Amino acid sequence: MTDLDQLTQSLARNLKRLRTERGFTLDALAARAGISRGMLIQIEQARTNPSVGTVVKVGDALGVSITTLLDYDRAPAVRLVPPDQAVRMWSTPQGSHSTLLAGTEAPGPLELWHWRLMPGDGSTSDPHPGGTTELVHVTAGVLTLTVDGADHRVPANTSASFESNTPHGYRNDGTEPVEMTMAVSVPAAPH
Structure with a gap:
């Protein structure tokens, strides 16, 4: 398999x-x-x-x-995710990609991502449920973060946070790759 x-x-x-x-x-x-x-x-x-x-x-x-x-696995309190178990969720022929590094329910979904955006590449996202928050930390390059139609430049060594219940996206308008780490926190769904 x-x-x-x-x-x-x-x-x-x-x-x-x-x-x-x-x-x-x-x-x-x-x-x-x-x-x-x-x-x-x-x-x-x-x-x-x-x-x-x-x-x-x-x-x-x-x-x-x-x-x-x-992957549903009732794991111990500490769950290690080796590199070969990280899941690449998106990629482009130019070399851009996003990789889900780890995630948990705490009490709603919480995910940790690594992103690489090559020059000229970008990715857009539909609005997430109300109360969803994203944290982004750029480690290389300059990210163009678009939230509800407004662009925000996020240079290396800078972090941004925003509510992502509106259309949003990530773009590299520069000449060098953008590397960033992102956390996404989604509120627990009512049962």
């Missing part, structure tokens, strides 16, 4: 378990996530490889992190 097959199986198993635990029907979760009932069925039956955006929408609707959807 390939790594992709394992992720697809984990996502299928975890989605069905979490949906059932929360008492959501397929129709209710589909409406809450803004995706089709058919897509949810395909995910639960491990018949599709959904986009990152779809996985994020499902996680937000369930009030759990991507990490929880992809």
Whole structure:
């Protein structure tokens, strides 16, 4: 079984378990996530490889992190995530990428990411649920952070925080790669 097959199986198993635990029907979760009932069925039956955006929408609707959807493991108080278990979620041919380093439920999803944006590259995100906060720390280059249509320049060794319940994105308008670490905190979904 390939790594992709394992992720697809984990996502299928975890989605069905979490949906059932929360008492959501397929129709209710589909409406809450803004995706089709058919897509949810395909995910639960491990018949599709959904986009990152779809996985994020499902996680937000369930009030759990991507990490929880992809790997449910009741771990000890300290969970080490070796480099080979970090999950690359997005990449471009130019070499830009985002990698989910670690995540937990505390009490809502909390995720730690590493991003690299090559010159001219960028990524946009749909609004997250109300109360979601992102922290960004740029370690190299100059990030152009767009929040609700307004651009903010974030140079190396500078941090930014913002509520991400509005359209937002990350762009590299410079000539050198941007390296950044990001934390995303999503409020727990009401049960």
